[in-house]
Amino acid sequence: MVVQTLTEKILEVNDLSVNYESSQGTVHALDSVSVTIEPHSLTAIVGESGSGKSTLGLAIIGLLPVPPAKSIVGKVLYKGVNLLELNKEEMRRYRGTEIAMIFQEPITSLNPVYKIGTQIEEAIAIRDSRNARKSANSEHSEIKSRDKREEIIASLKMVRIPDSESVADRYPFELSGGMRQRVMIAMALAQKPSLLLADEPTTALDVTTQAEVLRLMRNLMDEVDTSILLITHDLAVASQVADRIAVMYGGQVVEEAEVNELFSQPMHPYTNGLLSCIPAGSKKKARLKPIQGNVLDLRETYNYCKFAPRCPHVMDKCWKTKPDLQTLRAEHRVACYLYE
Amino acid sequence: MKSNGSQESRRFLRLFLARNEARLGLSIVTVFLAISFVIAFTGKSLLPYNPIEQNVGPVLASPSAAHLFGTDNLGRDVFSRILFATPNDLLVSFIVITSSFAVGIVLGGIAGFWGGILDEILMRSTDVIFAIPALVLAMSIAVILGPGLVHMTYALMIIWWPPYARLARGEALQVSQRNFIEAAKTSGTSTLTILRRHLIPNILTSMLAYATLDIGTVVVVYAGLSYLGLSVQPPTPDWGSMVNAYQDYLVSAPWLPLVPAITIAAVVIGFSLLGNALRDALESQRIS
Amino acid sequence: MNFATFILRRLGLAIFVLLGVAVITFTLSHLVSSDPLVAWLGRASGNPVLAAEYIQRYHLNDPLYVQFGYYLFALLHGDLGFSVFKGEPVSEALLQTLPFTLQIAFCAILLTLAIGIPLGVLAARYHHTVVDYSISGFYLAGIASPYFLLALFLLVILTYTFHLLPSGGAFSPGIREPYPITNFPLIDCLIEGRWSAFLDGVTHLIMPSLALALGIFGYITRVLRASILDVLHANYIRTARAKGVDETTLFFKHALRNASIPVVTLASIVVTWLVTGTLFVEVIFAYPGIGQYAVQALSNLDYPSLLAITLVLAVIIVLSNLTADVLYAVVNPEIRLR
Numbered sequence: 001m002v003v004q005t006l007t008e009k010i011l012e013v014n015d016l017s018v019n020y021e022s023s024q025g026t027v028h029a030l031d032s033v034s035v036t037i038e039p040h041s042l043t044a045i046v047g048e049s050g051s052g053k054s055t056l057g058l059a060i061i062g063l064l065p066v067p068p069a070k071s072i073v074g075k076v077l078y079k080g081v082n083l084l085e086l087n088k089e090e091m092r093r094y095r096g097t098e099i100a101m102i103f104q105e106p107i108t109s110l111n112p113v114y115k116i117g118t119q120i121e122e123a124i125a126i127r128d129s130r131n132a133r134k135s136a137n138s139e140h141s142e143i144k145s146r147d148k149r150e151e152i153i154a155s156l157k158m159v160r161i162p163d164s165e166s167v168a169d170r171y172p173f174e175l176s177g178g179m180r181q182r183v184m185i186a187m188a189l190a191q192k193p194s195l196l197l198a199d200e201p202t203t204a205l206d207v208t209t210q211a212e213v214l215r216l217m218r219n220l221m222d223e224v225d226t227s228i229l230l231i232t233h234d235l236a237v238a239s240q241v242a243d244r245i246a247v248m249y250g251g252q253v254v255e256e257a258e259v260n261e262l263f264s265q266p267m268h269p270y271t272n273g274l275l276s277c278i279p280a281g282s283k284k285k286a287r288l289k290p291i292q293g294n295v296l297d298l299r300e301t302y303n304y305c306k307f308a309p310r311c312p313h314v315m316d317k318c319w320k321t322k323p324d325l326q327t328l329r330a331e332h333r334v335a336c337y338l339y340e
Numbered sequence: 341m342k343s344n345g346s347q348e349s350r351r352f353l354r355l356f357l358a359r360n361e362a363r364l365g366l367s368i369v370t371v372f373l374a375i376s377f378v379i380a381f382t383g384k385s386l387l388p389y390n391p392i393e394q395n396v397g398p399v400l401a402s403p404s405a406a407h408l409f410g411t412d413n414l415g416r417d418v419f420s421r422i423l424f425a426t427p428n429d430l431l432v433s434f435i436v437i438t439s440s441f442a443v444g445i446v447l448g449g450i451a452g453f454w455g456g457i458l459d460e461i462l463m464r465s466t467d468v469i470f471a472i473p474a475l476v477l478a479m480s481i482a483v484i485l486g487p488g489l490v491h492m493t494y495a496l497m498i499i500w501w502p503p504y505a506r507l508a509r510g511e512a513l514q515v516s517q518r519n520f521i522e523a524a525k526t527s528g529t530s531t532l533t534i535l536r537r538h539l540i541p542n543i544l545t546s547m548l549a550y551a552t553l554d555i556g557t558v559v560v561v562y563a564g565l566s567y568l569g570l571s572v573q574p575p576t577p578d579w580g581s582m583v584n585a586y587q588d589y590l591v592s593a594p595w596l597p598l599v600p601a602i603t604i605a606a607v608v609i610g611f612s613l614l615g616n617a618l619r620d621a622l623e624s625q626r627i628s
Numbered sequence: 629m630n631f632a633t634f635i636l637r638r639l640g641l642a643i644f645v646l647l648g649v650a651v652i653t654f655t656l657s658h659l660v661s662s663d664p665l666v667a668w669l670g671r672a673s674g675n676p677v678l679a680a681e682y683i684q685r686y687h688l689n690d691p692l693y694v695q696f697g698y699y700l701f702a703l704l705h706g707d708l709g710f711s712v713f714k715g716e717p718v719s720e721a722l723l724q725t726l727p728f729t730l731q732i733a734f735c736a737i738l739l740t741l742a743i744g745i746p747l748g749v750l751a752a753r754y755h756h757t758v759v760d761y762s763i764s765g766f767y768l769a770g771i772a773s774p775y776f777l778l779a780l781f782l783l784v785i786l787t788y789t790f791h792l793l794p795s796g797g798a799f800s801p802g803i804r805e806p807y808p809i810t811n812f813p814l815i816d817c818l819i820e821g822r823w824s825a826f827l828d829g830v831t832h833l834i835m836p837s838l839a840l841a842l843g844i845f846g847y848i849t850r851v852l853r854a855s856i857l858d859v860l861h862a863n864y865i866r867t868a869r870a871k872g873v874d875e876t877t878l879f880f881k882h883a884l885r886n887a888s889i890p891v892v893t894l895a896s897i898v899v900t901w902l903v904t905g906t907l908f909v910e911v912i913f914a915y916p917g918i919g920q921y922a923v924q925a926l927s928n929l930d931y932p933s934l935l936a937i938t939l940v941l942a943v944i945i946v947l948s949n950l951t952a953d954v955l956y957a958v959v960n961p962e963i964r965l966r
Contacts, residue, residue, distance in 0.1 A: 111868070173962050473945065583780075
């Protein structure tokens with residue numbers, strides 16, 4: 001394992017742009033996105049459908065389906081290594097044990113014909129074989145099956161799955177959605193990655209289970225040496241567990257700040273819009289305030305601010321050039337002409 | 341609702357015809373259907389030679405300009421015989437498929453929609469019929485009824501309906517359990533209207549694809565029965581019986597048994613391509 | 629626990645179906661002619677000794693339901709009537725011919741899998757390329773061709789053009805038939821240690837089995853190809869990639885295992901076509917199996933044989949469906965445990 005100093009960032013995305021080829025033209029899914037993730041932190045990427053957040057996650061772990069994805073430009077620096085310059089086999093070595101990912105639909109994300117224990121065992125085996133290759137000596141060539149089984153049970157216990165002994169021998173269809181998502185988390189963390197990407201992990205779950213899984217992820221991050229990148233469309237979800245939040249719109253990061261800072265001093269008009277969308281149940285007769293305007297068409301290239309058509313504070317300048325992401329006070333970045 | 345329907349069907353047809361499979365299959369099928377119609381209306385008159393007349397050319401002549409598929413052991417023109425036999429296979433298939441379709445929809449629709457003991461009876465009867473291969477069952481029935489084109493058609497009609505009943509039942513079951521049936525019922529629509537507006541279109545579309553593919557299967561089974569001598573008797577030509585009659589000449593005049601056999605395969609391939617394309621197109625329409 | 633009930637239920641259904649088939653053959657036997665004796669004895673019904681014996685044994689003068697009872701009784705005891713043409717009881721004839729057909733069937737299934745599975749994998753791997761389209765064309769031609777076409781085609785090429793394989797029969801003339809120990813001629817050759825006889829039998833086996841396999845493998849290829857393509861888009865494949873699984877393991881351990889499940893459901897179609905095809909293939913290759921027996925019975929109006937063969941084939945199909953159901957439950961844990 002690479003020894004890392006406390007100040008070295010886990011992930012640094014620099015000017016990442018991704019284009020998709022579709023039957024109706026080129027879709028600009030990501031437009032010069034830059035984001036960093038500190039060690040031991042939970043960063044949330046928040047955006048509506050089409051904001052590019054899932055694309056960002058898949059691009060980081062190298063699972064973008066290459067047709068239809070057409071061009072991937074920029075840098076994705078993981079512990080200093082640009083992942084975009086690696087070939088397929090080299091990238092594969094990073095998946096699982098360095099960067100892990102869990103996905104949105106837990107119901108279909110586990111292989112239906114293998115037991116839970118078998119699937120976790122596979123993850124562990126990959127980790128062990130990679131560790132054995134790294135440490136040039138092969139002292140632990142035969143890991144006892146009993147130890148393996150214990151580790152599998154332990155990983156299930158870690159995600160607070162009740163009755164882990166029997167769950168390990170069950171098939172995925174015997175578990176509920178929430179349980180399956182926990183298994184996914186267990187399986188991902190069993191490989192001891194430094195970075196865990198979570199793409200809408202709680203969207204398919206009911207509200208109670210959602211809160212439990214989020215809390216679990218937060219607690220685990222403190223127990224295990226992993227940083228988390230949480231991708232979600234729900235600002236409220238992000239606020240429950242994130243240290244930092246990056247708001248995306250139209251394939252760009254429009255605002256990024258520490259969570260309390262973002263909620264107390266939102267700067268970008270889009271962020272403001274999102275915050276007012278969260279229903280405040282205490283007020284009587286409060287109307288929901290949606291963001292006016294229509295969803296962005298990503299097939300177009302924009303030489304101006306993408307949010308301009310919907311912005312309540314739009315100025316002439318906004319229609320002429322695109323605002324860059326600028327750092328204002330205390331690690332708070334915004335891309336908006338209101339602040340230039 | 342109505343205008344949407346015809347718009348959808350036009351769009352569907354356009355997409356469907358754009359596929360290679362559909363065009364190839366449709367061309368093959370059209371050729372054979374055209375031949376059948378012509379023969380049905382004009383009989384032997386438009387054929388190059390009289391298919392039953394012997395010695396219109398030298399015996400066992402190889403294919404040539406005069407005789408496209410050569411002549412057989414009795415000097416009959418093989419090409420004319422093949423053409424003349426075309427309506428047989430196609431007619432039998434269409435009749436069998438149509439009757440199976442009709443019987444299947446009725447039985448399956450009732451069983452699936454009402455469920456209960458009707459459903460059980462249907463399922464068990466189809467299970468029993470499925471257990472006996474079509475060919476063998478048709479053979480047994482043929483032995484009782486005696487040979488002949490009409491008798492073979494009857495035999496096949498008796499045994500061919502179960503898959504259609506099953507399909508119809510499956511669709512009826514799905515539809516009857518869907519929520520909008522409840523909604524329609526509560527709004528006071530009569531059961532008959534429910535059937536007409538929701539059940540029938542669904543069943544028809546999914547069974548249509550299967551039926552097109554199935555035509556090929558009937559052709560093969562019928563050809564097999566004909567090969568075994570259970571259908572038309574000599575000298576009337578029929579593809580299957582021709583193969584049997586000519587197979588001793590496999591070494592000396594290989595085109596004799598091979599041409600009718602390949603013709604059968606060609607018809608089946610045509611309907612298979614058509615049916616495949618239809619099924620794929622219907623599925624993608626269903627998804628969208 | 630649920631697995632056992634599953635099998636029991638399937639078994640119950642199988643027995644019910646066989647009963648239904650017996651009803652059908654019984655009905656057919658009475659439709660053959662107004663005299664039920666004809667169904668049992670065919671042309672031998674004129675023979676007073678046999679007639680008296682059969683009337684007495686099966687109570688052919690009693691009402692129908694009684695007759696049916698005795699019919700079932702007879703079936704369970706292996707009495708299927710007497711074949712004048714063969715000059716022996718039908719059960720004897722079946723015992724002699726069935727093993728040959730089973731040999732062909734076994735070999736045909738092996739060939740079908742050997743051709744169908746790799747081609748299905750290839751078609752999926754190179755989908756929508758020339759490879760895929762040629763494979764499609766190949767199997768479509770196979771499925772569409774009537775079995776006698778495939779048989780004749782093979783004969784022309786392998787026997788008459790290249791002189792590679794014999795034209796018919798189970799063994800070459802001059803080879804002594806093996807002593808019936810298991811009743812399976814090829815196995816008996818092996819048991820007797822007659823290696824050359826065994827090889828000879830195998831060369832006679834290849835073409836009939838190949839003819840059948842060429843007509844059936846298409847179903848497997850088509851379903852496998854579609855199934856693999858389906859599975860490769862599944863979410864759990866994405867999860868496996870995210871875990872760092874390599875592409876080979878991904879394909880064989882994760883994708884193929886799931887993709888093969890629908891293929892098992894093809895078993896009943898395969899068996900049905902095998903049974904149908906074997907009739908023609910055995911006639912053309914003069915292979916002394918149940919198919920040839922059936923065709924001979926047909927031309928000789930040998931009713932007892934024909935009806936008995938119908939029953940036996942139904943039994944074979946029901947049994948193989950049962951096996952296929954069990955196999956499916958083994959392969960798909962969801963069926964097993966729900």
